[in-house]
Amino acid sequence: MATSGAQRSGGLDYDPSASETVSDPYPVLLALQRDDPAHWSPAVKAWILTRYxxxxxxxxxxxxxxxxxxxxYESLAADDRATLADFMRYLTLWLVFRDPPEHTRLRQLMAKAFTMRAVENLRPSVQEAVDTLADGLPRGETFDFVNDFAMQLPAFVIMDLLGVPRAQMFHLKSCSDRMQLFIGSxxxxxxxYERAAEGAREMAALFRDLIAQRRAAPRDDLISAFIAARDDDDAxxxxxxxxxxxxxxxxxxxxTTNLLAGGMAKFIANPDAAQALAADPGLARSAVEECLRLxxxxxxxxxxVAEKHQIHGKTLAPGxxxxxxxxAANMDPAVFDDPQxxxxxxxxxxHLTFGYGxxxxxxxxxxxxxxxxxxPELVRRFPGLRLAGDIDWHATIIMRGPRVMPVRID
Ligand code: HEM
Structure with missing residues (x-):
């Protein structure tokens, strides 16, 4: 017999949209980790797993x-399904939403193009983008670190990787924001749904044009490499x-915007760590891992759930x-010393920040x-970087990061 939500939730209540949980989700998540590690959340209508x-x-x-x-998608009303049909045509091909064997095939083909060499080749353009953005940050006045730095750097870098002209940044950002209305929270x-579908249509049109251009004249970019990727006869x-x-x-x-803004928030809150990194850029690699983890x-x-199974005495049913x-897993004391x-x-x-498997x-x-x-560049250049107001955090269960982060360089 199915258990009711209240019976399943074990007394604790996880609601990711509660305002105190948006700004600090950890008191409730760590309580669940300790006391109810397979928690049924009536608010989310889902199981919440918190142990590593x-x-x-x-x-x-x-x-x-x-x-x-x-x-x-199939649970939506017929007119919403019609609105989203074009968007779904692409979303169903995103490997992140595919199980094997489709996932295996798509991943193998994409991996032939998306190589370590392609990433390493971007190092000079990442450095150049960091320098340009850092040069442009205002001194002695409040600005939003998300808008003026953390949002722009990853956009420039992915556009350079794919081979999309940087002038398209605000258009692509606007497409992504609208697409979030369906696939985000x-x-x-x-x-x-109309706006999400329109964002997807515009982004698809932009890439369709670029793919046609690269078919005609390949360049040293990811779009050309995706076109060229072959596995036996498959493409x-x-x-x-x-x-x-x-x-x-x-x-x-x-x-990546959330990594950069959330990471800088941690350096601002921990000036000793910022000073240590400024003095020794060799710490950059382990510092990034810690910004990813905490x-x-x-x-x-x-x-x-694809197959019925049990976790911590709770039965998880298909669907x-x-x-x-x-x-929460990244703060599990069974794995990390002094996790906070x-x-x-x-x-x-x-840490599990990039997933697993x-x-x-x-x-x-x-x-x-x-x-x-x-x-390292930011902490070295701006020892006087301070918060100039409260951080406004994204209110979603999937992403974690500042939506707006007012700062000042004194
Ligand atoms: C700090 C930044 C990032 C974080 C925290 C992050 C996190 C993740 C996570 C957790 C997954 C696994 C999804 C799952 O298991 O369902 C994933 C998958 C993926 N990520 Fe990232 N990601 C980041 C940056 C990037 C970047 C920069 C790119 C591309 C340029 C990228 C492309 C992908 C792709 C294509 C997948 C799908 C892999 C698959 O399904 O086989 N991610 N990412």
Missing amino acids: DDVKRCLSAPSMSVDRIRPF ARNAPDK LSEDELIAACMLVMFGGHET DGPSGSMARV ERVFAMLN RFDITRSPNK PHFCMGAALARLEGEVAF
Whole structure:
């Protein structure tokens, strides 16, 4: 017999939209980790997993599916489905929402193009973008670090990687923001599905044009490499190429923005760590890992139960949604010593911020590179960087990071 929500929730209540949880989700998440590690949240209508080992298993177990967009789409009213049909044509080709064998095929083809060499080749343009943006930051007046730095750097870098002209940044950002209305958290904006579909249509059109240009005249960029990628006789179709470009653009932007802004918030709150990094840029690599781990950019990853199974005495039934809470797992005292301490020399640091298993982030090396260049440069140049107001945090269970972060360089 099915258990009711109240029976399942074990007395604790997790509601990610409660204002105190938006600004600091950890008191409730860590209480769940201790007392109710497989928690049914009536507010989210999903299971919430918070322990490191459970989260790791959930991300890689065949009993969990990533195919969550299609069931949601199919549950919508017919006119909403019609509005979103074009967007779905691409979303169903995003490997992040595909299980094997489709996932395996798409990933192998994309990996042939998205190589370590492609990322390493970007180092000079990452350095140049960091310098240009840092040069432009105002002194002695309040500005929003998210808008003026953290949002722009990853956009420039992904556009350079793909080979999209930088002048398209604000247009692409506007497309991404509108697409979020469907695939991000369910904000109740009027006509949200029309706007999401329009954003996807505009982004797809932009990439369709660029793909045609690169077919005619290949360059040293990711779009050309996606076109050239072959596995035996197999290659990405036209729609798969467009979908791959959209996913890279979308998947690598807001996540890295949150790493940069959330990371700088930690350096501002921990001036000793900022001074240590400024004095020794050799700490950059481990400092980035700690910015990824502690209150990092990944709030959670969603899955759908594919096969009935039990966790901590609770039965997870097929079709139920599960949120693997990455940031909570990254603070599990069973794995991390003194987990709430920001320690930029921490080693080992096996955080789960880029996921685990078959869907492990394809852009991890690029995100790391951006952090390794940006953080040392910012703490060295701006020892007087201070918060100039409260951080306004994104109110979503998936992403974690500042939406607005007022700062000042004194
Ligand atoms: C700090 C920045 C980033 C974070 C925290 C992050 C996080 C993640 C996570 C947790 C996943 C696994 C999804 C799952 O298991 O369902 C993932 C997948 C993915 N990420 Fe990232 N990501 C970041 C940056 C990037 C960048 C810069 C790119 C591309 C340029 C990128 C492209 C992808 C792609 C294509 C996948 C899908 C992999 C698959 O399904 O096989 N990510 N990312």
